Amino acid sequence: MRGRLGVVLSGACAAVLLAACSVGPDSGRPAVPDDAAQPHLQDPAPPANGTPPTPTPGTAQTEAAGASPHPYLGMWVTSDGHIRQELLPNGRYDEARGDRQSAYTGSYRIIGDRIDYIDDTGFTADGTFDGDILHHGGYVFYREGSGAHRRAEEGRR
Known part of the structure; x- marks a missing residue:
C-alpha cells in the first residue's frame, strides 16, 4: 500500500509542477505572447474635458x-x-x-x-x-x- 501512495503522490506532484509551468510569471494566467495580450493597457475612459486623445500611429x-x-x-x-x-x-x-x-x-x-x-x-x-x-x-x-x-x-x- 505504501508504494502505491508514493506513486500517486509523485503523479500529483508532477501534475502540479506542469500546471505551474504553464502560467506566465506573477500572473496566474496562461502565458501568452506579448502581442497577443497587453494587460497593462485597458480601454481608456473618455477624458474629463471631452477631447479625445490623439492616437500615436505605429506604437502598438x-x-x-x-x-x-x-x-x-x-x-x-x-x-x-x-x-x-x-x-x-x-x-x-x-x-x-x-x-x-x-x-x-x-x-x-x-x-x-x-x-x-x-x-x-x-x-x-x-x-x-x-x-x-x-x-x-x-x-x-x-x-x-x-x-x-x-x-x-x-x-x-
Whole structure:
C-alpha cells in the first residue's frame, strides 16, 4: 500500500509542477505572447474635458494585427521639453530628463484615464490623462506634437 501512495503522490506532484509551468510569471494566467495580450493597457475612459486623445500611429504591437493602437502610447513631454516620457507598447516606460537619457525606467498599467507606474527601483507613482494632457508627479505632460503641446509651448514664449 505504501508504494502505491508514493506513486500517486509523485503523479500529483508532477501534475502540479506542469500546471505551474504553464502560467506566465506573477500572473496566474496562461502565458501568452506579448502581442497577443497587453494587460497593462485597458480601454481608456473618455477624458474629463471631452477631447479625445490623439492616437500615436505605429506604437502598438497590436496595430500589425489590425487593432488600433492604445491612444495613450507614445511620447509625453513637459512644455519646456526637459522631461520626456515614452510609454512603450510592451508595458514599459522610459523617461529622460534634460541630457540624461533613461533617467527613470519601469513598467506601467493604464486603466481608464489613470496610469500607475512602478520604476525599476520599486518606487511607485500615478497619473491621470485628460485628452492629450497627462498629470503625473506634480508635472503636466503633453502628447508630443498635439495641439495641447503646441499651445503649452506658445504659452511659454
